[in-house]
Amino acid sequence: MRDIKSMTPEELGDALRALGQPPFRARQVFAWLHRGAASFEEMSDLPKDLRGELGRSFALSRPTVARKQVSREDGTVKYLWRLADGNCVETVLMGYRHGNTVCVSSQVGCLMGCAFCASTLGGKVRDLTAGEILDQVIFTQLDSGRPISNIVMMGIGEPLDNFDNVLRFLELVNRPEGLNIGMRHISLSTCGLVKKIDKLAEYGLQLTLSVSLHAPDDETRNALMPVNRSVGVDKLLETCRRYFEKTGRRISFEYAMIDGVNDSDAQADLLARRLAGTGSHVNLIPLNHVEESPLKPSRRVRAFQRRLEERGINVTVRRRLGGDIDASCGQLRRKAREEMEGQGGKGQ
Numbered sequence: 001m002r003d004i005k006s007m008t009p010e011e012l013g014d015a016l017r018a019l020g021q022p023p024f025r026a027r028q029v030f031a032w033l034h035r036g037a038a039s040f041e042e043m044s045d046l047p048k049d050l051r052g053e054l055g056r057s058f059a060l061s062r063p064t065v066a067r068k069q070v071s072r073e074d075g076t077v078k079y080l081w082r083l084a085d086g087n088c089v090e091t092v093l094m095g096y097r098h099g100n101t102v103c104v105s106s107q108v109g110c111l112m113g114c115a116f117c118a119s120t121l122g123g124k125v126r127d128l129t130a131g132e133i134l135d136q137v138i139f140t141q142l143d144s145g146r147p148i149s150n151i152v153m154m155g156i157g158e159p160l161d162n163f164d165n166v167l168r169f170l171e172l173v174n175r176p177e178g179l180n181i182g183m184r185h186i187s188l189s190t191c192g193l194v195k196k197i198d199k200l201a202e203y204g205l206q207l208t209l210s211v212s213l214h215a216p217d218d219e220t221r222n223a224l225m226p227v228n229r230s231v232g233v234d235k236l237l238e239t240c241r242r243y244f245e246k247t248g249r250r251i252s253f254e255y256a257m258i259d260g261v262n263d264s265d266a267q268a269d270l271l272a273r274r275l276a277g278t279g280s281h282v283n284l285i286p287l288n289h290v291e292e293s294p295l296k297p298s299r300r301v302r303a304f305q306r307r308l309e310e311r312g313i314n315v316t317v318r319r320r321l322g323g324d325i326d327a328s329c330g331q332l333r334r335k336a337r338e339e340m341e342g343q344g345g346k347g348q
């Protein structure tokens with residue numbers, strides 16, 4: 001059965017026309033879905049027959065809260081959602097002065113194998129549908145009662161490895177008939193899949209593209225991020241320049257600071273040289289410690305920041321939110337799985 005929440009208003013219109021319905025029904029159904037209706041029965045302004053017909057023709061599911069943690073430090077909320085097939089993904093809700101931001105996952109697990117990241121430890125299980133990515137926004141908003149104004153695609157998974165569903169999600173969440181979140185309020189983070197960055201540029205979206213760089217030299221980046229081995233930093237930065245020329249949107253580079261690995265003065269200097277004149281922005285992320293990993297947080301974040309600034313680079317240091325609840329993604333899903341496997345004997 002077709003997943004109705006992944007459909008655009010136009011696709012819904014076609015499907016409803018085939019059922020003999022007038023055009024305004026599609027807008028009604030779309031609005032119900034995006035407000036989080038859990039069943040067709042709830043859609044009280046639709047004729048009863050139509051509700052029955054929709055129930056027989058389309059799949060409609062909603063995620064349930066498997067775990068929820070609220071930070072006592074700053075009100076950050078972390079959800080572990082259980083999807084219709086039993087898989088779980090994480091979503092984090094963060095409050096900033098300019099509004100509430102939700103960090104969504106795009107896949108169950110991740111293929112990319114970055115050395116510092118908890119999300120990739122068990123590999124990739126599957127892509128999320130557009131509707132499942134959207135559900136994280138809809139149900140986080142409903143459950144928390146906090147209106148969401150910004151979205152970052154920085155949760156579990158590599159969004160550009162699930163390109164079509166992610167693009168469809170962006171279209172859906174942007175629609176005025178639905179959540180109406182503007183592209184300039186959305187950031188998408190990628191480990192640097194160059195062909196997909198070029199493909200994304202074709203759409204000219206006004207979102208913010210963040211590229212996880214984490215090292216300015218191939219030796220270090222190859223060791224941290226397997227994706228670099230076939231591309232290299234040069235080609236990645238060239239692709240980023242092309243993206244900027246095509247979309248007019250400056251790329252933001254993420255750089256997780258790892259003790260003794262990517263935090264030397266020489267690496268700061270090389271990074272500054274490579275980004276010179278691009279107007280790019282660097283976001284330094286204090287490393288979140290992952291139990292399974294020997295990598296440790298750097299103690300040189302401020303020194304590294306100053307050195308980049310002295311060389312003309314715009315730098316911010318990511319504020320750490322939800323430190324008391326493992327707010328970095330991937331960790332809650334792993335913990336919950338381990339606990340469930342512990343209770344139920346062997347898991348996979």
Ligand code: SAH
Pocket residue numbers: 114116117118153154155156157158159189190191192210211212254255256285286287288289290328
């Ligand atoms: N696949 C996308 C989204 C991943 S998560 C990407 O690679 O960009 C968003 C950011 O968190 C990425 O920059 C990622 O490299 C970073 N990250 C992953 N694990 C981390 C950790 N343990 N500490 C700090 N940042 C981490």
